Amino acid sequence: MTAFILVSGVFTGPQVWDDTAARLTSAGAEVHAVALTGLGGGTCPSAGTDIDLETHVADVLAVIDAVAQVSGEEIVLVGHDYGIHPALGAADRRAGSIARIVYLDSGLPQDGVPALAAVADQGLREEALRAAEGGGGLLPPPARDAWRLWGSTADLPDAALDRLTAFASPQPLGTLLQPLRLTGAAAELPMAGVLCTGNGSSIAVLQARADLGEPSLQALTGPRVAFFELPTGHWPMLSGPTALAVTLLKAAAGEGHRLTPVNTERPPAHLQPFLLDVPGPPRERTDNIDLYLPPAARGPRPAVVFIHGGPVPAGARPTPRDWPALTGYARYAAGQGVVGVTLDHRLHAVTDYERAAADVADAVERVRSDVRVDADRVALWFFSGSGPLTADWMGKPPPWLRCLAADYPIMAPLPNWGRLDSRFHPADAVAHAGSLPLVLVRAGLETAEIAATVEEFLTAADRCGADVEVIDVPNGHHGFETVDRTDESRDAVHRAMGTVLRHLTA
Structure with missing residues (x-):
């Protein structure tokens, strides 16, 4: 059996996983949604100034250690959006405890690079930097109609968007600005990428980028990496929890599509x-x-x-x-x-x-x-x-x-x-x-x-x-x-x- 550890994205807490977790549990899996410090309606000590990426890495480590101590099940670590940064940071330090890492509509964090670099919208990056320069410790969550700037909300029902907005918390700026530190210990762990096509990601796009020689993708063409597509926007745990749960179970079983390595005999x-x-x-x-x-x-x-x-x-x-x-x-x-x-x-x-x-x-x-x-x-x-x-x-x-x-x-x-x-x-x-x-x-x-x-x-x-x-x-x-x-x-x-x-x- 599998123990899923779920790490939520920017502004969000463990509540976003409720429906997906229920479906995984009904399938016989063990599920733990990580409560990242300061997110999910919790309070932020010192207005968030004491919370950084290392704080959230420690949050994930605590759950990994607790699960590993009492369970003999394989741990699958799932990081959505920003959540892949503390998830990967923790996996790097507990590589022996992790069976697989799942990147859920996220970037590919690199050593020494802060999570803010993965935010596509330049205006949002500048907003965070201005807040930090002004001495603020928190980035306010988006208004209901501004979530789309952080990822496609096209398929979110009104009730789900209301829920996303209601449970949102200010994001401690240190979590976005502190560089991620990786030793490479988790680099050989099996991984799966879940791509949300409604948010502009797809296996075909990744294959094309790999064919172009993008360095960060070359390591993803090997047999240890698999990919899945979901026809959803950026928050599938809210818009398609059943499909997401099925996909996570398949990922845990080692299924999925493999990218084709660049083949000199047949050009891309x-x-x-x-x-x-x-x-x-x-x-x-x-x-x-x-x-x-x-x-x-x-x-x-x-x-x-x-x-x-x-x-x-x-x-x-x-x-x-x-x-x-x-x-x-x-x-x-x-x-x-x-x-x-x-x-x-x-x-x-x-x-x-x-x-x-x-x-x-x-x-x-x-x-x-x-x-x-x-x-x-x-x-x-x-x-x-x-x-x-x-x-x-x-x-x-x-x-x-x-x-x-x-x-x-x-x-x-x-x-x-x-x-x-x-x-x-x-x-x-x-x-x-x-x-x-x-x-x-x-x-x-x-x-x-x-x-x-x-x-x-x-x-x-x-x-x-x-x-x-x-x-x-x-x-x-x-x-x-x-x-x-x-x-x-x-x-x-x-x-x-x-x-x-x-x-x-x-």
């Missing part, structure tokens, strides 16, 4: 060949820009700048400008008599949109200054996570921008991104696009979370009468140019390129 999806045979010209490389020039071109030619998505880890190799989809489009453009351009920009995290936008703007100006490029006839073509960057160009279209295209774009922050600066809101910017032609290629098999951002944008575009042509790929996935080698996908590429070239040469 983003490195599969482009779906069209476009040999085209060789590249001409300068700094972070590659030009693909039309053969035997006479005089300055129009240009299409292809802007990769992301976030992409800084150490990803090859870098995006060498990915087959981008080089395939650039060579295709060159074969049609225009200059194809690929580039690398620094969108390495969701907090990098400002510097990525600066990289793109600089690259575009350098392309326009090339004597072989017609500076008055340029199109920009965005992909995937570069969607928010389209807002700059729609909000104030320059006269030389003849067309803006986007393939399977993410047009608003995903639930686990936090807030983006208002500068990067395409649904707001499109009202200022005027007569700028827009081309949007939509993948029919897109994830629900990304598809929702596209529909939000298209609704806004329709409301203001923007000139948008939608090209649908009904059976296409995200990144269909390398994963769906079908006539439908090829037709979509031809149609999109034909439309962009028509606007460039009109």
Whole structure:
């Protein structure tokens, strides 16, 4: 049998686990929900100034020791959200007592990094830092309608959201600001990740990030690590306690999906060949820009700048400008008599949109200054996570921008991104696009979370009468140019390129 030790997330106490614990108990498991000091309606000594991450690590250690002393059952340690930090800190010191660690819609804590670093929303991080600088020991819990900033509440019934709000406590700032200390003792313990797809996480996303070479994920491709998905928001213990209990029991039994290690014999999806045979010209490389020039071109030619998505880890190799989809489009453009351009920009995290936008703007100006490029006839073509960057160009279209295209774009922050600066809101910017032609290629098999951002944008575009042509790929996935080698996908590429070239040469 199994003894589950459940550690709750930011602002929450053991009460959030009640329904899930009842279901685990009815299945024959032993359950202990940890009462973290100062949370769950308890009092905070000295207004929280004496409570830090080590306090909560000690809370978890006390439960582990008590269970290990009187029970011969295997201990499965479950950390939700912030709770994975004290859970992992405790597991590091009691690795011999723990059978498995379950990361429930949480980050991957690292030695020396505070829990605040895992908070996606920059505004929330700044709020916590301001409170600490002002001498405050506590971060107030969110109001009822502000929980979504900490994780998706889309599937929470009103009663559950009321309950979450009622039991919330101020979070002692020391728990978020004190760095986690790990010796590595728990690094080889079996682990499971439970991903809440309604909060923007999924096994497919993790696999793609691992394929890109993200260092923190490479250790997660081994046999000791398993993953599960739940079709919920960030609080499955409130919105789907039965499904969560079933998943935790499966995790304890060692079930789950394993990520595929990077296989040099079969490249990952983003490195599969482009779906069209476009040999085209060789590249001409300068700094972070590659030009693909039309053969035997006479005089300055129009240009299409292809802007990769992301976030992409800084150490990803090859870098995006060498990915087959981008080089395939650039060579295709060159074969049609225009200059194809690929580039690398620094969108390495969701907090990098400002510097990525600066990289793109600089690259575009350098392309326009090339004597072989017609500076008055340029199109920009965005992909995937570069969607928010389209807002700059729609909000104030320059006269030389003849067309803006986007393939399977993410047009608003995903639930686990936090807030983006208002500068990067395409649904707001499109009202200022005027007569700028827009081309949007939509993948029919897109994830629900990304598809929702596209529909939000298209609704806004329709409301203001923007000139948008939608090209649908009904059976296409995200990144269909390398994963769906079908006539439908090829037709979509031809149609999109034909439309962009028509606007460039009109």
